[in-house]
Amino acid sequence: MMATGQVLKPGDHIYSKCFGGLYDHHGIYMGKAKVKNPRTGKEEQIENAVIHFLGLDKNGKAKTYRPQCPKCFHESHELGVVLTCLDCFYDGNTIYRYEYEVSLLSFTFKSSGSCSTFTSSEPDVVIKRAYSFLHKNNFGEYSLFFNNCEHFATKCKTGTALCNQILFGTGVPGAIAYNVARGFTKGLFWS
Ligand SMILES: [Zn+2]
Numbered sequence: 001m002m003a004t005g006q007v008l009k010p011g012d013h014i015y016s017k018c019f020g021g022l023y024d025h026h027g028i029y030m031g032k033a034k035v036k037n038p039r040t041g042k043e044e045q046i047e048n049a050v051i052h053f054l055g056l057d058k059n060g061k062a063k064t065y066r067p068q069c070p071k072c073f074h075e076s077h078e079l080g081v082v083l084t085c086l087d088c089f090y091d092g093n094t095i096y097r098y099e100y101e102v103s104l105l106s107f108t109f110k111s112s113g114s115c116s117t118f119t120s121s122e123p124d125v126v127i128k129r130a131y132s133f134l135h136k137n138n139f140g141e142y143s144l145f146f147n148n149c150e151h152f153a154t155k156c157k158t159g160t161a162l163c164n165q166i167l168f169g170t171g172v173p174g175a176i177a178y179n180v181a182r183g184f185t186k187g188l189f190w191s
Pocket of ligand 1: 070072
């Protein structure tokens with residue numbers, strides 16, 4: 001798999017569209033990582049690993065159902081902070097990198113007064129935080145509005161849980177405002 005745009009680096013905050021583009025799913029790109037093969041009990045190395053926070057839909061069910069992944073052994077009923085391959089992270093064609101120095105987003109955050117910092121930590125710190133949440137699985141209960149996949153990824157990146165999707169409001173108007181702002185981020189196109 002090759003990126004025709006920028007190449008992902010471990011510690012990058014990535015996201016991809018889901019629910020028809022209304023919401024994004026966020027995670028931390030880890031590069032190479034080890035997963036346990038449940039059949040052999042042995043650890044295997046996978047490429048393009050992602051740590052992300054999976055929640056339930058409003059009916060209390062896992063968002064997608066699929067058979068166990070042959071690459072990373074993820075099962076769709078496993079929720080909370082998970083480490084999976086990139087294929088399990090997104091269904092679409094495009095992965096975007098969440099930029100931490102986008103002026104419009106920074107400005108929006110400043111004027112809202114609800115977020116104070118918007119600076120990414122060094123990649124090794126980000127990776128350490130993501131693994132720490134994964135091993136303890138202690139990011140708390142998933143909540144679409146108060147504790148979601150974006151909170152998780154920004155917490156790993158900055159040490160503070162930011163609330164971009166919710167800041168722009170919920171529903172279609174918020175999603176549009178949010179996606180307009182996102183137009184300023186750079187896309188990563190995978191072939
Ligand atoms: Zn997988």
